[in-house]
Amino acid sequence: MQCQAKLIMMLPCPEFQLALSSLFRKEDGWVFSSEEEKEFGEFQKDLEHLHWCAVLKLQSPLPKARYTLDVMDSAGLVKGSTLFACGSPFGSLYPDIFLNTISKGVLSNTAGERNVVLLTDARCLPGSEGGGIFLYENGTLHLIGIIVAPLFWKVNEWVGLTLACSIGHIINNIMKALRKADIPVKSELAALGTGSHIVDRSKRGAGPSQHMMASAVLVDSGQSWGTGVLVNAKLVLTCRHVVKHSSKVSVKIHNAKMKSGGGNAFKKFHTVRGEVVFSTRESSPYDIAIIRLDEEIPGIPEPVLASSYCAGEDVCIVGFGALGERCGPSITSGVLSSVISVDGDPVMLQTSCAVHGGSSGGPLFALQSGELLGIVASNTRDNSTGATYPHLNFSVPVAILRAALKRYVEFGDLRSFGELNKAGLAVRDVWRLQRSPENVFQSKL
Structure with missing residues (x-):
């Protein structure tokens, strides 16, 4: 008509x-x-x-x-x-x-x-x-x-x-x-x-997405900024390339219940200093860093770390991509497109959520269970044109971090994280996202 x-x-x-x-x-x-x-x-x-x-x-x-x-x-x-x-x-x-x-x-x-x-x-x-x-x-x-x-x-x-x-x-x-x-x-x-x-429409009680967003923090190394996820009151997971080579970073928590300047107005962010206690080597395929905060952040729900993955399940990613701290973290939805495994163990997660600059280090959650599935490492770029594809992105599965995180929380021992630097050739091959040009046609990724 x-x-x-x-x-x-x-x-x-x-x-x-x-x-x-x-x-x-x-x-x-x-x-x-x-x-x-x-x-x-x-x-x-x-x-x-x-x-x-x-x-x-x-x-x-x-x-x-x-x-x-x-x-x-x-x-x-x-x-x-x-x-x-x-x-x-x-x-x-x-x-x-x-x-x-x-x-x-x-x-x-x-x-x-x-x-x-x-x-x-x-x-x-x-x-x-x-x-x-x-x-x-x-x-x-x-x-x-x-x-x-x-x-x-x-x-x-x-x-x-x-x-x-x-x-x-x-x-x-x-x-x-x-x-x-x-x-x-x-x-x-x-x-x-x-x-x-x-x-x-008055605001409803905090649903699963609100708890997910509460665990996402902005990580500022002074050279660059990205996202991180609070795994407990003093520990933040993020990416190596977010912290660069810094030993100290600023971590900004959105909507922290703390008043500014002794007045009645609430701060939009509460800033805490943090120490980078571990960062994978540049040669490691796993782009991971661990930050220990100088003070505890109360009231943040600790995420449950996933131990299994199901391709096709509904997921979301929370991060400070593109907009930074101007209006708090963004949430984007999609599905877990693929679970890439080596020798039966997941080493890479791929999703259809929109991911853009600044989202690196952010949490990937399963929508139904609320479990933390992974840490966002990158989206996809066509090197021949420079174009980026936000709906094709990759995360490090938390399953490979579970044992090391538990050991560090219980005993303060970081040595288990060193295993991330010893990943085999098959894992390195997956995270290179392209094969050797003499063997096959070079990928655009």
Whole structure:
């Protein structure tokens, strides 16, 4: 069915613009336009235009919907909530094929006043702009946001997330505009703000994803930063390349219940110094480091270390990739794509979660059991083009660390970690991600 529509008004969402300018700084190399649009200079003024919305009026009314669609306020949304994205990629070219294409993911992160900025790992393509982000709950479909940018990059690295603006903020700005302008459909637009369509979803109790996110920390070596996971109140697991060659690092814990400066405001992060007590050699295929904190972090649930793996199970990765500490850790969902074993023992885990720069060292969790499966080591890069693939990534299984961690916690003995430096040729071959060029064609990885 095709309908004609008339443009009623264009209006900005200043709250969205303010959050964007704080979150996505130009000097960090963010780009929101597609490869084709980069040829046109006007499209490079991304942050100046992303906060503008258009209101259209259909010339002919649609048939009554067979379901109830509510507008949900985004302030109470919880990271890790299951979301659906609906858009029409390339719809103007082939609407019979692409119209109302649905994608599923989770709420990866939020930012700004009352969560005006929404980030989801539900995969969208160019042409999805203006489509909806939905939460389905108790038999009702709730519209929570409008897709603003289905794809974006940081320093030429595809982030693998979709950017959306809270629909509640858009409606509030429509209401403000109605007070100042005489618009033909003013009464119809005013109905949006009556409250009968707006659901204020209060925050629920911390679900499994909240406990998972509480164990993720930001690790700053002074030269670079990445992610780590608290395995107990004083011990952090991360990657060797995150700590570099530092002996001391700063570990930042998000939402620690500690007040700043003796006042009533809570710190966004609590910073603790830590000592790098072990780091694998550069020659080791296992990219692992152990950090002992100078003080205990109370109230952090210790993750259960997995002892077995099931390819195809639902998983998630928590990390400070791309956005760093500006809005806390991000969560991305997917499946455990492959478990690579050598002599019957798992040595590498592959997932379809979105992983980008800064996620290294972050935890990989099983969604159903909540067990810690592994430590994120890398995503995939095509060395011939420089392109990265965030949804193809690799983690070190915690199964190979269990015995060494237990011995260190009980006896303070680090010698068992030294076995990570003695991995055989078969393990090294797996983690090289490419065979010798004289034997087979060289991989692009």
